[in-house]
Amino acid sequence: MYAAQAGAPEGVTMLWMESTRVGSAARTHMDGSRARLDAAGIPVRAQIFSETSGGGIVGKVRRLLSLVLRARRAAHAGVLVTRWHPFLAFVTPRWFRKGGRVMLLVQGNDASAYETNPWLRRIPGIRRLMTKSLEGASSILCVNGGLVEWVEAERASAAPVPIAVMPSGVSDVFFDASPIDLGEPYVLFFGGLAPWQGIDYMLEARRSAAWPEGLKLLVIGDGEKAQAVRDAEGPGVSWLGPKPPAELARYVAGALVTLCPKSATDSMAKTTTPFKVLESVAAGVPVIATDIPAQVDMLSEGYGLLVDVNEPQDLARAVARIAAEPAVRAELAATARAYAPKCRWTYAAPQLAGAIRALQEDIERR
Known part of the structure; x- marks a missing residue:
């Protein structure tokens, strides 16, 4: 699904590559992140997501490729707010070439990705894609300190970026x-x-x-x-x-x-x-x-x-x-x-807004 908000060219773009079926953790996180942006007065230019989850491994890969294409077409000199996913490695370079920046929200590590989606192991080079998706971020907010440690270890050879803890919220x-x-x-x-x-x-x-x-x-x-x-x-x-x-x-x-x-x-x-x-x-x-x-x-x-x-x-x-x-x-x-x-999701809205505005200022300086 692609939902655009007219009249907000300065707004951020949201991308969730996991299935956001109603009741899923990814949907809860997407809706909560949107609530934080709304509370902070940050307009949303577009939301790119999919509520479908079936179809076996072929169907899942097709869904992901569709999201990748949509996200690449949406790339511009703005901020992409996205939940971590290995396939982001096919999206973030495009945003940087267009002058944009990537605000990455990390809710789980590589082991959680495999446990939730065991079919990922069948994709050649998936481990490298996971690392590249982290390396392609401009700023990273993790849900807890354990994930901060994991992200820092994964990005050890990449250029440093701001990495911090931002607590989760609930409906x-x-x-x-x-x-x-x-x-x-x-x-x-x-x-x-x-x-x-x-x-x-x-x-x-x-x-x-x-x-x-x-x-x-x-x-x-x-x-x-x-x-x-x-x-x-x-x-x-x-x-x-x-x-x-x-x-x-x-x-x-x-x-x-x-x-x-x-x-x-x-x-x-x-x-x-x-x-x-x-x-x-x-x-x-x-x-x-x-x-x-x-x-x-x-x-x-x-x-x-x-x-x-x-x-x-x-x-x-x-x-x-x-x-x-x-x-x-x-x-x-x-x-x-x-x-x-x-x-409450809105409790951390100022933190998310501050991180996004820092990226917007970086875009303006360049």
Whole structure:
């Protein structure tokens, strides 16, 4: 899809090369980035993206090539705001030749790209494309410090550019959502049911004798591990499938606690910033997360509990503590509510605007 805004020749161009189907992380990030630009008063000249995701490897490559061609045709002496993707290596040189600059937003590393899109490994030279897409940036904003370290290592031989951390945000629907009333307390996992999300770990914790008797685990989402959740369904586990954001927010707001049991994979350990953690915080709900380094950093804010990534019973014990000690939950929830304003996309709008305006000034000087 190509959406142009007339009368804004000085505006930035937005490019998202991952599928931005509704409900995906890429779509959430695209919409949030647009909200930041709107809040900062930076006009958007055009948005280039695609909501399709099927068609197998051939269909995906065709979709990407179409986006590359659109982005190359749109190149001008302005700023391209884009989410990192290996195929950017075919786009950014064109923007520089036209006198433009590239504002790169990095939300994941090479391992996350392979985990999410295993077919990328079949493309010859893909590793070099990943590096070149980073080297082609004029300024880079990463979602956390682990990604800054990765980007700096990947760009070690390239000319230095500004690289900084810019926190992620979440949809406004999670703030002040009306809690759904199911008539009984429940623990909630929500999001993609991918192998690295710790689904088997979580289900093993639910089967543990340490899990509070009668406390139900609700699972919202879909993906590769959905069958494992279906197989576990019964009095203690309910799978509700995917939900639209506004309805999901009500389930989050009504939860006793939410779970983020991510595995310690190469893509998760130091570089993940789960939307589900920030969405829970936005709703004022505590989080229990596995103690991989990136989540340790996030929960240092005090809005949740950390558990051993290799010990499912530790998760069960943490759930039991939340259920048995209302004062603990109340303290964590109060911390979440106090931190919640920082989870709005507009919170970091001034930082994004400053980085873009610096590039616009650089264009004008030349």
